[in-house]
Amino acid sequence: xxxxxxxxxxxxxxxxxxxxxxxxxxxxxxxxxxxxxxxxxxxxxxxxxxxxxxxxxxxxxxxxxxxxxxxxxxxxxxxxxxxxxxxxxxxxxxxxxxxxxxxxxxxxxxxxxxxxxxxxxxxxxxxxxxxxxxxxxxxxxxxxxxxxxxxxxxxxxxxxxxxxxxxxxxxxxxxxxxxxxxxxxxxxxxxxxxxxxxxxxxxxxxxxxxxxxxxxxxxxxxxxxxxxxxxxxxxxxxxxxxxxxxxxxxxxxxxxxxxxxxxxxxxxxxxxxxxxxxxxxxxxxxxxxxxxxxxxxxxxxxxxxxxxxxxxxxxxxxxxxxxxxxxxxxxxxxxxxxxxxxxxxxxxxxxxxxxxxxxxxxxxxxxxxxxxxxxxxxxxxxxxxxxxxxxx
Amino acid sequence: xxxxxxxxxxxxxxxxxxxxxxxxxxxxxxxxxxxxxxxxxxxxxxxxxxxxxxxxxxxxxxxxxxxxxxxxxxxxxxxxxxxxxxxxxxx
Numbered sequence: 001x002x003x004x005x006x007x008x009x010x011x012x013x014x015x016x017x018x019x020x021x022x023x024x025x026x027x028x029x030x031x032x033x034x035x036x037x038x039x040x041x042x043x044x045x046x047x048x049x050x051x052x053x054x055x056x057x058x059x060x061x062x063x064x065x066x067x068x069x070x071x072x073x074x075x076x077x078x079x080x081x082x083x084x085x086x087x088x089x090x091x092x093x094x095x096x097x098x099x100x101x102x103x104x105x106x107x108x109x110x111x112x113x114x115x116x117x118x119x120x121x122x123x124x125x126x127x128x129x130x131x132x133x134x135x136x137x138x139x140x141x142x143x144x145x146x147x148x149x150x151x152x153x154x155x156x157x158x159x160x161x162x163x164x165x166x167x168x169x170x171x172x173x174x175x176x177x178x179x180x181x182x183x184x185x186x187x188x189x190x191x192x193x194x195x196x197x198x199x200x201x202x203x204x205x206x207x208x209x210x211x212x213x214x215x216x217x218x219x220x221x222x223x224x225x226x227x228x229x230x231x232x233x234x235x236x237x238x239x240x241x242x243x244x245x246x247x248x249x250x251x252x253x254x255x256x257x258x259x260x261x262x263x264x265x266x267x268x269x270x271x272x273x274x275x276x277x278x279x280x281x282x283x284x285x286x287x288x289x290x291x292x293x294x295x296x297x298x299x300x301x302x303x304x305x306x307x308x309x310x311x312x313x314x315x316x317x318x319x320x321x322x323x324x325x326x327x328x329x330x331x332x333x334x335x336x337x338x339x340x341x342x343x344x345x346x347x348x349x350x351x352x353x354x355x356x357x358x359x360x361x362x363x364x365x366x367x368x369x370x371x372x373x374x375x376x377x378x379x380x381x382x383x384x385x386x387x388x389x390x391x392x
Numbered sequence: 393x394x395x396x397x398x399x400x401x402x403x404x405x406x407x408x409x410x411x412x413x414x415x416x417x418x419x420x421x422x423x424x425x426x427x428x429x430x431x432x433x434x435x436x437x438x439x440x441x442x443x444x445x446x447x448x449x450x451x452x453x454x455x456x457x458x459x460x461x462x463x464x465x466x467x468x469x470x471x472x473x474x475x476x477x478x479x480x481x482x483x
Contacts, residue, residue: 047482049482050481050482051482052482136482137482138480138482139480139481139482140480141478141480144480161482162479162480162481162482163479163481163482164399164400164479164481165399166399167398167399167479169476169479184448184478185445185446185448185478186445186446187445187446188446188478189444189446189477189478193400193435194400194477194478194479194480195400196480196481197481197482200400200481202481207482233476235474235476240409244453244474245453246448246450246453246454246455246474246476247453247454247455248455249455249458331403
């Protein structure tokens, strides 16, 4: 079934509902029946960040009866440029509490269910099973594949959106005859190849655009109207303001939604995405590169050790905050490798540890005998060593 | 024809969002692209020369995997190729 499966007995609208939703009620495509469907509907927003903020706000405003929110994070100042459900006064609060307050202020009859957890293979089916539509607004590949597979296994449509810098993608996956996320991308990229928003940046309004597209698709699935984005991938380029559409096909050999699925229960998605489990021992070494904590690095600098600190971020990031390392942006390292002293121990850092790990691996391959990575980057330095260092 | 370069791959294509090539087939167009921008090759193809599983190539709005002639499909000047890598951001 392309649309959401709702209970046969729809709730009645109250007098307050009739006035609140009057602009819906006079639309023939929604009407009283449609508004009752919205009231009956239960939607799960995975993530209450950039995409989840506009998504949850519009769904609450539209009269969706039950909204589930999955998040375990707290509000950080750097979220506020785009996560419009949170306010300055919420910094340090749980995102779930902050979001619930805004949503209930907007629509007091809304039933909010808070899932204060990381979505995992152990809890995903149990959390998702009580919802009619899932809206995936997470920020990492393991959770993307987890949400997809759980939606396919449970038969729940997934209003999908993702963003990067100025570009967004949206679609509706895991409907009965439609393609799923794995039909589009059978495998994830290797870890570190595609930067996260924290590393790559994102234009603040972009999740607004894409999250509202997800909200629109969610509402259409509940109402059973229009043409949902099933079998279509919508591409949004905010810089050129071009919207393009590509055809998506259900892959008959898809490992999860194909005719002969090989994925019939949830798997280890960290492993599937090539992410090694973090244990004490392994976190100290990654792909042959020692991982220094910010505290370790501070201790070694203070101890007078001869370290070559290489900062591979961009010049504008260096201007915001730096720890006095030699600045060579990651893409310039191959051409400027002569500026990096082969005879000293190199400690590479970036903002969060992703770019610097790749450069550390590159230096090692280029014959540098001693190369380490600052785990967690300059953010970890700000957390553990120097709280006065600006975070961005 | 025009090849659209997505944001994550622009650093490997001299920062360009689109590259014009003059080729007779999809394979020819991708070849020309990676010859003028060699850094793109490892992001688009495996060491065996196959398109990577997390990258999709579209001729106009059609997935090349589902075209009968696949990469051997003939192209003309007005066609566009889009490279669509997976992105996961939502934060």
